[in-house]
Amino acid sequence: MPETVSLVLEEVSEEALKERITLRKVKASVDMYDQLLQAGTAVSIETTHNLLDLICLYCDREPVEGGGPQTEDTEPGEGAKKRKIRFQQSLVSPKCTWEENNNAERLFNVLPERDTRCYSALIRGMAKHGAYEKAFSMYTGLLNERLKADIHIFNALIISAPNVREKYTERWELINELLTHMKEQEVRPNLLTFNNVLQALKRCGTVAKSKSLQTLYEMKALGIAPSLTTYSYILEIFSRTAGVVQTTSNMLPEIMSELSGKSFTCQGPNDGAFFINTMKMCLESIDLEQGYKIQSLLECGENWRLLGASFHQGIYYGTFFRLLCEREHIDVVLKWYKKLIPTHFYPNSQGLGKLLQALDAGNRLDLLPQIWQDIRTLHHEDKSHLVEELLSLMTRDKHSPEVQESFAACALDVKGVFEIVAHGPPLEWSPSSLKNITSLLLRANKTQQAWEVLQLFKSKNRIPPNQLLDDFLSACHSSGSAERALDLVRLSAAFDLPATAELAKRTLAEFQLTEEQRAILSDLVSVTEFSD
Amino acid sequence: MANMYRLLFRTVYTARRSSVSVCERTVFPAKCDKASVFRVANGGGVKALSTSSVRLCEKKDNVVPSTNADDMADQTESPPLSTQKAEDDGKVDNMATRVEKPVVLQRDDGGTIKQQMDVKIEQIIAKPKKVKTDGVKSGKESLLDLLGTMKVDVTNKRKLTNLKPQQNYYTTPKSEQAEVATVEASSKKSETLDPELVSAASAAASTLPNRSQAESALLMKLRQHEAIAEAQKKGNMNNLGEIIADMKVTKLNRRQNTGTYNQIQFDEDGRGYKQGAGGFQISFLREKRLDIFSPTTGEDEVDFAVARPTLWDMDYANWLSNSINLMPRNGLEEMIQWTKEGKMWQYPINNEIGLEEEASVPFHEHIFLDKHLKEGFPSQGPVRHFMELVVAGLSRNPYLTVQQKREHISWFRDYFQQKEDVLKEADVYLN
Numbered sequence: 025m026p027e028t029v030s031l032v033l034e035e036v037s038e039e040a041l042k043e044r045i046t047l048r049k050v051k052a053s054v055d056m057y058d059q060l061l062q063a064g065t066a067v068s069i070e071t072t073h074n075l076l077d078l079i080c081l082y083c084d085r086e087p088v089e090g091g092g093p094q095t096e097d098t099e100p101g102e103g104a105k106k107r108k109i110r111f112q113q114s115l116v117s118p119k120c121t122w123e124e125n126n127n128a129e130r131l132f133n134v135l136p137e138r139d140t141r142c143y144s145a146l147i148r149g150m151a152k153h154g155a156y157e158k159a160f161s162m163y164t165g166l167l168n169e170r171l172k173a174d175i176h177i178f179n180a181l182i183i184s185a186p187n188v189r190e191k192y193t194e195r196w197e198l199i200n201e202l203l204t205h206m207k208e209q210e211v212r213p214n215l216l217t218f219n220n221v222l223q224a225l226k227r228c229g230t231v232a233k234s235k236s237l238q239t240l241y242e243m244k245a246l247g248i249a250p251s252l253t254t255y256s257y258i259l260e261i262f263s264r265t266a267g268v269v270q271t272t273s274n275m276l277p278e279i280m281s282e283l284s285g286k287s288f289t290c291q292g293p294n295d296g297a298f299f300i301n302t303m304k305m306c307l308e309s310i311d312l313e314q315g316y317k318i319q320s321l322l323e324c325g326e327n328w329r330l331l332g333a334s335f336h337q338g339i340y341y342g343t344f345f346r347l348l349c350e351r352e353h354i355d356v357v358l359k360w361y362k363k364l365i366p367t368h369f370y371p372n373s374q375g376l377g378k379l380l381q382a383l384d385a386g387n388r389l390d391l392l393p394q395i396w397q398d399i400r401t402l403h404h405e406d407k408s409h410l411v412e413e414l415l416s417l418m419t420r421d422k423h424s425p426e427v428q429e430s431f432a433a434c435a436l437d438v439k440g441v442f443e444i445v446a447h448g449p450p451l452e453w454s455p456s457s458l459k460n461i462t463s464l465l466l467r468a469n470k471t472q473q474a475w476e477v478l479q480l481f482k483s484k485n486r487i488p489p490n491q492l493l494d495d496f497l498s499a500c501h502s503s504g505s506a507e508r509a510l511d512l513v514r515l516s517a518a519f520d521l522p523a524t525a526e527l528a529k530r531t532l533a534e535f536q537l538t539e540e541q542r543a544i545l546s547d548l549v550s551v552t553e554f555s556d
Numbered sequence: 557m558a559n560m561y562r563l564l565f566r567t568v569y570t571a572r573r574s575s576v577s578v579c580e581r582t583v584f585p586a587k588c589d590k591a592s593v594f595r596v597a598n599g600g601g602v603k604a605l606s607t608s609s610v611r612l613c614e615k616k617d618n619v620v621p622s623t624n625a626d627d628m629a630d631q632t633e634s635p636p637l638s639t640q641k642a643e644d645d646g647k648v649d650n651m652a653t654r655v656e657k658p659v660v661l662q663r664d665d666g667g668t669i670k671q672q673m674d675v676k677i678e679q680i681i682a683k684p685k686k687v688k689t690d691g692v693k694s695g696k697e698s699l700l701d702l703l704g705t706m707k708v709d710v711t712n713k714r715k716l717t718n719l720k721p722q723q724n725y726y727t728t729p730k731s732e733q734a735e736v737a738t739v740e741a742s743s744k745k746s747e748t749l750d751p752e753l754v755s756a757a758s759a760a761a762s763t764l765p766n767r768s769q770a771e772s773a774l775l776m777k778l779r780q781h782e783a784i785a786e787a788q789k790k791g792n793m794n795n796l797g798e799i800i801a802d803m804k805v806t807k808l809n810r811r812q813n814t815g816t817y818n819q820i821q822f823d824e825d826g827r828g829y830k831q832g833a834g835g836f837q838i839s840f841l842r843e844k845r846l847d848i849f850s851p852t853t854g855e856d857e858v859d860f861a862v863a864r865p866t867l868w869d870m871d872y873a874n875w876l877s878n879s880i881n882l883m884p885r886n887g888l889e890e891m892i893q894w895t896k897e898g899k900m901w902q903y904p905i906n907n908e909i910g911l912e913e914e915a916s917v918p919f920h921e922h923i924f925l926d927k928h929l930k931e932g933f934p935s936q937g938p939v940r941h942f943m944e945l946v947v948a949g950l951s952r953n954p955y956l957t958v959q960q961k962r963e964h965i966s967w968f969r970d971y972f973q974q975k976e977d978v979l980k981e982a983d984v985y986l987n
Contacts, residue, residue: 073866074866074867077866077867077868078867081867081868081871148868176868200846200848203846203848203849204848206848206849207848207849212849213849235846237844238844238845238846239845239846241844241845241846242845242846242847242848242849245845245849245851246849246851247851290876290879290880292876293875293876293878293879294879295879295880296879296880328881329880329881329882330880330881331881332879332880332881333881337881
């Protein structure tokens with residue numbers, strides 16, 4: 025409700041109370057109600073019910089922009105964030121705690137006669153906001169007054185059952201007892217009842233396995249179609265007890281074949297989590313076939329809508345992509361890559377790392393420069409592990425000249441990235457990255473740039489490896505620049521590398537040098553030799 | 557070899573297990589798909605690692621109806637058949653019991669039985685191609701067939717005399733000392749051969765000498781069985797009790813069998829995973845449930861429709877709509893959504909959209925509204941003037957329906973009738 029709506033009716037009347045309730049102004053409506061009581065006016069039972077509902081839903085606090093009750097530390101801006109991660113919250117995650125003797129309880133106790141709906145409001149509120157013991161004691165009170173509970177009371181109590189008992193068996197017994205009460209009071213269970221049973225069973229340890237299946241069969245016997253949440257809970261229970269791999273190979277195919285081709289509507293807030301959980305299971309047990317089945321189920325009808333916000337889509341598709349990279353042929357991986365990115369999700373750096381590995385395994389390293397472009401687009405170029413891996417993959421083997429050219433161009437680009445200060449501190453040059461870049465440039469005969477990178481070694485206080493210097497010398501030899509070779513030897517002397525002598529000797533031997541140069545080199549040779 | 561046996565055991569018992577639910581099948585014993593036939597040393601130490609199926613085979617020797625055997629398979633969970641530490645004699649006895657009566661087990665001379673045992677000794681490899689499947693198709697039942705294999709024996713039992721001459725032929729390939737288990741596919745009964753069993757059979761048979769000979773012998777037998785199958789199709793079921801009573805069970809094998817049985821079959825919840833062919837099967841109505849609620853018809857649903865949505869419901873609906881993604885994926889979907897909401901015209905453009913009802917109302921009912929002024933209003937005076945103006949205005953109003961115009965006029969009628977006193981006082985109300 026927008027804050028700008030102001031109240032119209034100011035007088036003390038039931039109409040005003042109703043208005044406040046409709047506008048969801050908790051405090052104002054409580055005040056109005058108190059005033060009405062003091063004035064002696066009777067408030068209709070309907071309005072009382074609505075008032076109690078309002079107070080219990082929002083835990084006696086004002087609702088925030090996001091729709092939930094205000095917690096102690098909430099601000100308006102947080103509402104949006106809370107909306108984003110709302111997916112994960114179950115129906116009873118307490119955002120605020122139920123206080124002792126708050127308005128709801130007070131009003132409840134004052135009521136001359138209480139019927140099921142009053143109890144229902146209270147119990148639901150207590151269960152939602154963490155006062156589980158109280159909810160159960162209120163239920164006992166309801167039984168004492170010989171009232172019949174309704175379905176919402178039972179649903180709320182079932183979901184709170186694990187919170188009021190410690191041992192697994194006791195938890196299940198409590199749930200069982202509640203269900204029996206339901207039967208006695210002739211309250212028909214619905215889908216939410218059974219989903220709550222399963223959700224509670226998740227916290228019941230080993231008992232859960234058999235009972236969950238029995239619950240499923242009960243549902244089927246009663247003609248209640250299980251929803252995706254149901255299956256998700258069952259799979260979770262079995263994963264915990266029997267292990268993920270076994271569950272994936274035994275249960276998941278059955279469930280997938282049962283569900284295949286069906287289009288679902290959202291019957292519970294956690295329906296989309298089914299896809300995420302099952303895909304995670306497939307990733308853990310590396311079951312590609314089931315992964316494809318889940319994907320096809322997702323594409324069926326409007327099921328993709330169940331995934332919800334982009335956050336969850338990202339998780340799901342990221343998991344799916346990782347699974348593909350593990351097992352699939354590289355061409356298929358690339359096909360899915362083009363399909364999913366960036367339309368469906370943006371991969372994170374782990375996903376991209378997996379892709380690099382898959383490219384390596386599938387021997388498509390020539391695509392690395394393109395992937396680097398994608399990395400830059402996705403703004404993952406600041407992930408050092410990704411950059412390192414990319415460079416090492418490029419440097420590891422020698423490739424054909426065109427590929428080397430492209431690699432060299434890519435290496436220059438990477439070098440450019442290292443110097444960007446745009447988003448915080450730039451990447452740290454590591455010895456391996458320097459070496460890799462230099463090698464790549466050398467291989468593509470970009471000697472000048474390689475020389476510049478070599479200078480960087482000094483400025484960043486890194487030691488160039490011997491192999492690199494040798495390669496450089498060979499490159500100099502092939503390009504015939506003796507001057508450069510001399511500089512190289514001087515550089516290595518500046519580093520005090522033991523290989524300086526070797527380099528100097530090689531230079532003396534292979535190059536055509538002027539006398540002056542020879543002299544310098546011989547000096548270097550002798551210097552280093554003596555210093556050994 | 558031991559592994560092979562275990563494999564066979566396992567497959568046999570899984571088949572077994574699945575077959576339990578099949579209560580009645582008139583599967584012909586003669587056409588066993590698979591039979592484990594153990595080579596029994598003739599007269600010597602018969603160390604039959606006999607499986608249940610073997611037992612069945614033997615038993616069914618003399619039992620004409622396949623159903624008997626199948627029922628036997630069904631009813632005898634732990635194969636009493638299984639354990640044969642069959643001494644020859646033991647076997648012989650059993651055989652003997654079954655030999656005589658096609659219907660009732662009888663004790664007989666051991667000779668024929670022995671020979672029947674020999675018959676069974678055939679290492680016959682059931683090849684899938686040989687399977688003439690008739691009867692039930694399901695994997696369960698094919699496995700059941702395996703258990704209930706009595707291919708060789710059935711023929712024997714019926715035609716003891718006929719078979720005798722054949723027995724010599726069949727006994728030739730005995731390379732006695734080897735104990736080999738072979739799995740036969742009963743020709744007639746099931747269409748699907750459990751591939752595991754087939755492979756097990758071939759594996760088993762591969763150790764056999766005289767394989768080809770055994771094979772040809774088996775083929776002949778199978779053809780025979782097929783011929784007999786028709787006649788024996790209506791098996792009689794009355795011998796079952798006696799058959800079972802005659803089964804000898806040795807403790808060792810029983811333990812062994814039930815051990816494997818339990819390993820595969822049961823989880824602590826009693827539902828069990830079936831490895832191999834079954835997998836996890838959700839056969840809903842037959843499985844154990846909580847048994848708290850009873851299925852009813854939908855008479856209770858009425859209440860929910862009546863109750864108005866409470867704040868809780870609205871909150872829940874809000875939560876649901878937040879958790880799913882209703883955003884359009886592209887511009888086309890966006891346009892569809894807007895059209896549904898009414899924000900966009902519907903194409904092709906229809907000028908009269910929303911006015912379908914009005915099309916059936918003739919224009920004169922909109923325009924000529926004087927007739928409504930005939931009664932309830934004074935015919936002269938300021939009131940009349942006023943009403944005529946009202947009617948003139950209404951007639952030029954294109955936005956109201958005829959009904960709405962009539963309601964306007966009737967409102968005025970009531971209003972002026974209420975205020976009749978005031979008007980009379982002012983001398984305005986002239987009739």
